[in-house]
Amino acid sequence: xxxxxxxxxxxxxxxxxxxxxxxxxxxxxxxxxxxxxxxxxxxxxxxxxxxxxxxxxxxxxxxxxxxxxxxxxxxxxxxxxxxxxxxxxxxxxxxxxxxxxxxxxxxxx
Amino acid sequence: xxxxxxxxxxxxxxxxxxxxxxxxxxxxxxxxxxxxxxxxxxxxxxxxxxxxxxxxxxxxxxxxxxxxxxxxxxxxxxxxxxxxxxxxxxxxxxxxxxxxxxxxxxxxxxxxxxx
Numbered sequence: 001x002x003x004x005x006x007x008x009x010x011x012x013x014x015x016x017x018x019x020x021x022x023x024x025x026x027x028x029x030x031x032x033x034x035x036x037x038x039x040x041x042x043x044x045x046x047x048x049x050x051x052x053x054x055x056x057x058x059x060x061x062x063x064x065x066x067x068x069x070x071x072x073x074x075x076x077x078x079x080x081x082x083x084x085x086x087x088x089x090x091x092x093x094x095x096x097x098x099x100x101x102x103x104x105x106x107x108x109x
Numbered sequence: 110x111x112x113x114x115x116x117x118x119x120x121x122x123x124x125x126x127x128x129x130x131x132x133x134x135x136x137x138x139x140x141x142x143x144x145x146x147x148x149x150x151x152x153x154x155x156x157x158x159x160x161x162x163x164x165x166x167x168x169x170x171x172x173x174x175x176x177x178x179x180x181x182x183x184x185x186x187x188x189x190x191x192x193x194x195x196x197x198x199x200x201x202x203x204x205x206x207x208x209x210x211x212x213x214x215x216x217x218x219x220x221x222x223x224x
Binding site: 004006033040041042043044045048086088090092095096097098099100101102104 | 113140144151152153157165167199201211212213216218
């Protein structure tokens with residue numbers, strides 16, 4: 001069974017701080033995605049990483065795929081209250097995705 | 110484009126009742142998925158479909174059934190509702206010619222309570 005563990009589970013920080021969220025598995029994935037979900041809504045895709053070692057930047061967000069394609073990280077620089085939400089990683093298997101356990105982020109003004 | 114639509118938005122069921130959660134997409138996506146999300150948790154895959162007439166089980170299929178008679182629609186059926194099925198249900202769709210690069214588009218969810 002493929003599992004994706006995210007850490008930390010909860011994170012509450014002050015505006016302007018930096019943070020990193022981790023997504024780890026013992027399985028290899030062909031690609032890995034990061035989603036953000038706000039209360040009462042479905043997840044929205046932030047990024048897809050495909051190549052081992054790949055780094056992608058989306059404004060203040062930096063995503064990295066591990067060399068062995070078993071893990072990933074999301075780093076947020078100078079967090080803002082608008083970054084508050086549930087962050088989910090998802091690993092792509094054959095035809096289907098396995099979602100991580102989620103990291104709930106709260107950024108205080 | 111409406112994207113992925115789900116109905117109803119909310120529903121309360123009594124134990125043992127049945128219902129169908131509707132999902133439709135207008136993007137001509139061949140892949141469709143049903144997930145459930147328990148409070149504060151990630152998503153667990155219930156069933157998925159890679160095209161009309163083809164469905165397969167995900168991680169947590171027990172107590173659910175699906176059908177895919179058209180590309181657009183992918184209903185989820187609960188036959189005998191149980192309190193453990195209280196959750197938020199999300200439908201999603203995607204399309205890609207390469208497995209590793211497709212984006213899932215999610216519907217707004219159906220919040221189901223079984224009492």
